[in-house]
Amino acid sequence: MSPYLHFGEIGPRQVWHAVQAAAAGRGSKAAERGAEKFLSELGWREFSYNLLYNFPHLPVRPMQEKFAAFPWKHDAETERAWQRGRTGYPIVDAGMRQLWNTGWMHNRVRMIVASMLTKDLLIPWQHGAAWFWDTLVDADLANNTQGWQWTAGCGADAAPYFRIFNPVTQGERYDPAGEYIREWVPELARLPGRWIHKPWQAPRDTLRDAGVCLDDTYPSPIIDHSEARDRALAAYERIK
Ligand SMILES: Cc1cc2nc3c(=O)[nH]c(=O)nc-3n(C[C@H](O)[C@H](O)[C@H](O)COP(=O)(O)OP(=O)(O)OC[C@H]3O[C@@H](n4cnc5c(N)ncnc54)[C@H](O)[C@@H]3O)c2cc1C
Missing domain, CATH: 1.10.287 (Helix Hairpins)
Structure with a gap:
């Protein structure tokens, strides 16, 4: 709609x-x-x-002013990996590839990929909003700005900062059979459902049988999620 x-x-x-x-x-x-x-x-x-x-400044400035001092990171290579679906987190990569190929992504996946960019990778939400603006068929200044600020934790009535989406548990909850991953990340298609959201934890034989070679056919996680979570919470402490 x-x-x-x-x-x-x-x-x-x-x-x-x-x-x-x-x-x-x-x-x-x-x-x-x-x-x-x-x-x-x-x-x-x-x-x-x-x-x-x-608040017409919202597409560029956070609703919560304290976020202007947030210690964001500027890392073009990491940002590119996120844009092109090469983060090593299957649900994120599936979403970003679907977006690139079709201009569409479900709201749940938008929240997951936005949380990955702004909280795990600490890349400014404005960069994510700009990418969505270029790629979404429903790109909308009001909704996009609000969606990004909400997920990044700096918007009006935003998600509490500690709500950092876990890309593995989110994938397992919303795509339990891994069908979405199989469609958009075909190099993982032959992995059993048990491992499809966390291929780096799969036994070596399972990876081999599925034709997956980490860091060759599919990347290892770009960052360890639990370390990234701690890092994000520490960054937030600095502006609280
Ligand atoms: C990071 C991020 C970026 C987003 N960028 C956009 C965007 O550029 N354009 C856009 O229209 N929506 C955006 N959304 C909101 C939402 O993802 C889409 O509106 C929704 O996925 C559209 O699918 P639908 O029409 O089936 O929604 P339905 O669930 O059927 O909802 C009906 C309508 O309500 C509105 N709506 C639904 N959810 C939201 C929401 N969270 N915020 C505001 N309006 C909503 C939309 O106009 C939608 O068409 C974004 C969400 C996030 C988390």
Whole structure:
């Protein structure tokens, strides 16, 4: 729905009323709950637009001013690895490759890849927002800015800073059979589901049988997630 909303092919009020009418027509609690959830997403859109209207500097400056002093890292090579889906974290790489190839990524994956960039790799959220701006079919200044600031922890009503997405557990929870990985990271397609979200932990024989050679056919993790988490929390302590 987002590209159509962004380009004004359909309006939020139209969607709002159509969804309410459809849910009322069904007359079930489940339909009501589904409609409520969907409408709350539209609410996020309206919130984002309201923020941008009232704080037009948000695409470049954090809502929470203390983040202007955050010790971000500038590392073009690491940023490139993230953009091109070569981080060694399969769920991140699948998302970034899907984005590059189709211009699309599910909201859950957007949050995971944004958390990887801003919290694990400490690369400024503005860089991620710029990449999304160039590649998303639904690129939208208000929603994109809000999505990045929320994930980076510097936005209005942002995720608490310690909420750092674990790319392995997120992958296992939302893609338990590894189908998404198999589609977008085909070099891992023959790995059993148990290892597909963490190939660096797979036994050597399993990797060999699946045709995976770490650092040759697929990279090792660009950073150790638990060390990166500690580093991010320490960085946050400096501006708290
Ligand atoms: C880092 C990051 C960047 C994002 N960049 C964009 C962007 O450039 N453009 C964009 O439209 N959305 C963006 N989003 C929000 C969200 O990911 C997309 O709106 C959603 O994935 C679109 O899919 P859908 O239409 O199936 O959403 P549905 O879940 O069906 O939601 C319906 C509509 O509500 C709005 N919406 C849903 N979730 C959000 C949200 N979290 N914030 C604001 N509005 C929302 C969208 O207009 C969407 O079309 C971003 C989220 C993150 C975490």
